Amino acid sequence: MPIELLSPAGNLEKLKAAYAYGADAAYMGLKDFSLRANAGNFSLNEIEEVKRLKKESNKKLYCAMNILFKENEIEKLEKIKDEIALWPFDAFIISDIGLVDFIQKNFPYADLHLSTQASCINSSAAKAYKNMGFKRIILGREASLDDIKKIKDRVPELELEAFVHGAMCMAYSGRCILSAYLTGRSANQGDCAHTCRWNYKMYIEEEERKGQFMPIEEGDDYTAILSSKDLCMIDHVDDLINAGLDSLKIEGRMKSVYYVAVTTRAYRKAIDKTPDWQDYKKDIFDVSHREFTTGFFFSNNPSDTKSGVSRPTSYGYERAYTFLGTVKEDLGNGRYTIDVKNQIRDADDLEFIGPDVPLLKDKPFTLYDENREKLEKIDHGKYVELETELPLKPGYILRKESEVKIIK
Numbered sequence: 059m060p061i062e063l064l065s066p067a068g069n070l071e072k073l074k075a076a077y078a079y080g081a082d083a084a085y086m087g088l089k090d091f092s093l094r095a096n097a098g099n100f101s102l103n104e105i106e107e108v109k110r111l112k113k114e115s116n117k118k119l120y121c122a123m124n125i126l127f128k129e130n131e132i133e134k135l136e137k138i139k140d141e142i143a144l145w146p147f148d149a150f151i152i153s154d155i156g157l158v159d160f161i162q163k164n165f166p167y168a169d170l171h172l173s174t175q176a177s178c179i180n181s182s183a184a185k186a187y188k189n190m191g192f193k194r195i196i197l198g199r200e201a202s203l204d205d206i207k208k209i210k211d212r213v214p215e216l217e218l219e220a221f222v223h224g225a226m227c228m229a230y231s232g233r234c235i236l237s238a239y240l241t242g243r244s245a246n247q248g249d250c251a252h253t254c255r256w257n258y259k260m261y262i263e264e265e266e267r268k269g270q271f272m273p274i275e276e277g278d279d280y281t282a283i284l285s286s287k288d289l290c291m292i293d294h295v296d297d298l299i300n301a302g303l304d305s306l307k308i309e310g311r312m313k314s315v316y317y318v319a320v321t322t323r324a325y326r327k328a329i330d331k332t333p334d335w336q337d338y339k340k341d342i343f344d345v346s347h348r349e350f351t352t353g354f355f356f357s358n359n360p361s362d363t364k365s366g367v368s369r370p371t372s373y374g375y376e377r378a379y380t381f382l383g384t385v386k387e388d389l390g391n392g393r394y395t396i397d398v399k400n401q402i403r404d405a406d407d408l409e410f411i412g413p414d415v416p417l418l419k420d421k422p423f424t425l426y427d428e429n430r431e432k433l434e435k436i437d438h439g440k441y442v443e444l445e446t447e448l449p450l451k452p453g454y455i456l457r458k459e460s461e462v463k464i465i466k
Contacts, residue, residue, distance in 0.1 A: 061303065066313070067085060068312055073111060079320075080325075081326070083118035087123075108146065127154045152173055171195075174197065175233075179201040181208060188215070193217055195218055196221075199353055207302050218304055224288060224308055224310045225289075291306075306329070315399075316381035317346065379460060384454070384456070393445045398438050408456055409459065412453065
């Protein structure tokens with residue numbers, strides 16, 4: 059079976075991008091029952107459009123219901139089971155074992171996928187979950203490539219999935235109470251405040267000087283001492299496949315459409331081994347990210363980085379492009395409507411990317427309003443037509459180069 063590329067879909071727009079830019083499957087959440095409760099998620103009036111997209115693309119859709127359920131939440135789930143059944147889900151991603159009977163009873167056509175939150179990292183646990191009815195295990199990120207191979211060899215009929223790109227939790231496969239302790243927002247209930255990525259200053263107190271706190275200095279900047287690097291395994295796709303993984307998963311339901319598009323297509327090209335895949339890889343270094351690492355795949359040292367993956371960055375998020383919008387409709391004669399996300403000016407040096415187009419640089423272009431009056435600029439959410447000689451298609455993304463920014 060060809061390896062699956064699984065991409066995040068925090069909302070309908072991101073689902074479209076995931077499918078268009080090369081994902082074999084996407085995962086989304088239900089607002090109250092997902093560990094990305096603030097991702098935007100989906101509304102009931104989008105069900106028919108989701109069904110249409112899924113049918114036309116012939117791709118899969120998984121539902122993340124991976125919070126740890128409280129008693130009242132289980133009761134609420136029972137009340138909306140008919141509503142859940144309206145969605146075209148191929149599988150449910152869960153970490154709470156209390157949901158097994160509920161899903162098997164109400165959605166017997168859907169597969170069970172064990173969330174990474176369950177911290178499954180050995181073959182004995184994997185076999186036990188298989189006996190419960192799980193078709194796939196999303197392994198804890200602590201599993202190395204050697205561990206994955208042993209698990210696959212010992213439970214070959216079980217599908218294995220792993221996160222291969224994106225943000226990582228600093229706790230043991232997400233078992234963190236720091237956010238709940240400091241902010242009252244529980245990570246296990248889908249409301250993480252990302253407290254591990256805050257910038258901290260450290261102070262010491264001398265025994266004989268109670269209440270006098272002296273700072274531990276580190277130059278002009280301060281280390282985010284708890285923050286993990288971002289995972290990136292694009293240079294090691296063959297290693298992942300040879301270890302026995304069935305699905306490569308990209309993190310990022312709360313990230314932008316631009317992130318979903320460029321990351322998905324980069325891994326698609328790497329998996330397919332297209333001759334120009336390195337041209338697509340470059341973009342993942344310019345979308346917002348922290349310093350890249352290969353995580354625990356090659357050793358138990360999470361600070362390891364492999365050649366070809368990491369390039370020097372400062373602490374914080376690095377970003378080199380501004381996402382401007384998406385081509386909506388081809389009006390003919392070189393005119394296109396644009397879904398504007400950030401201000402576009404007629405003096406901008408626009409770039410366009412597509413699922414199979416690494417980069418198109420714009421020749422002179424013109425912006426028009428709905429009355430065909432020329433515009434010098436257009437802001438987010440406003441109607442605009444763009445006229446260009448470039449051969450664009452709906453779904454292409456507009457961007458402009460900006461100075462590399464380190465976002466604290």
